[in-house]
Amino acid sequence: MSKKDYLKDISEIKNLMDRSSRFISLSGLSGIFAGIYAIIGAAIAYAYLFPEPGEFLKLHSWNFKLLLALLASVLVLSVVTAYLLTTRRAKNNNEKIWDATTKRLLVNFLIPLVTGGIYIIxxxxxxxxxLTASLMLIFYGLALVNASKYTIGNVKYLGYAQIIIGLICAALPGYGFWFWLLGFGFFHIIYGSLMYLNERKG
Known part of the structure; x- marks a missing residue:
């Protein structure tokens, strides 16, 4: 066996070990749908919470419950869609969806996310x-980066983008609604589209 064959075998073994220690990448479509859900939720919030076009979003007790309901709906729809699409992809590729790696991924993702959620509450x-919008973006970005080492793909870059836009949002008070829309809506669609194109190529 030539040196070239040995290097090829070592590369294949390394790739196999890397995949076995990481969760399968999430479906690109799940990112696209998450972005669409966020945009729809933001459109509803804009229609009911903005008295005049162009005004800043002002939260009060009377409209805060509506905003929480919209956020919860976007979250639930995104999680359910991601689970269904990723499960289908795993079955098509004969991959496991639930194992020790998945548990580590969830723990590393939920620690920053739950911590941030409690702090925001x-x-x-x-x-x-x-600072609600900026905190949501920052803690969500930290959760993505923290969990990225257990998943195949470049989800960490989405995390970096969320953190950066969250910090910019904190520096520009009054525009939280628009930064939230950009981060959770359009960034998800862009990232999901790139992932989906890579999936199609593969």
Whole structure:
């Protein structure tokens, strides 16, 4: 066997070990749908929460419940869609959807996300609404980056983008709604589309 064959075998073994220690990449379509759900939710929020076009979003107790309901709906739809599409993809590729790697991924993803969620709730209970959008973007980005080492794909770059836009959002108060729409809506669609194109090529 030639040196070239040995190098090829070593490369294949390395790739196999890498895949066995990482969760399968999420379906690109799940990212696209998550972005679409976010845009629809934002459109509904804009229609009911903005009294005049171009005004800043002002949260009060009377409209805050509607916003929470929209956020919860976007989250639930995104999670369910991601689970269904990823499960279907795993079955088509004869890959496991639930194993020790999946558990590690979820733990690393949920620790920053749940921590951020609790912190945001604490701030909201104190009627501090101003940084809600930026905090959501930042903690979500941290969760993606933290979990990226357990998944195949470049989800960490989506995480970096969410963190950066979250910090910009914090520096520009009054525009949280639009940064949230950009981060959770359009960034998801762009990233999901790139993933889907790579899936089609593969």
């Amino acid at each position: 604490i701030k909201l209970n104190s009627q501090h609404y101003g």
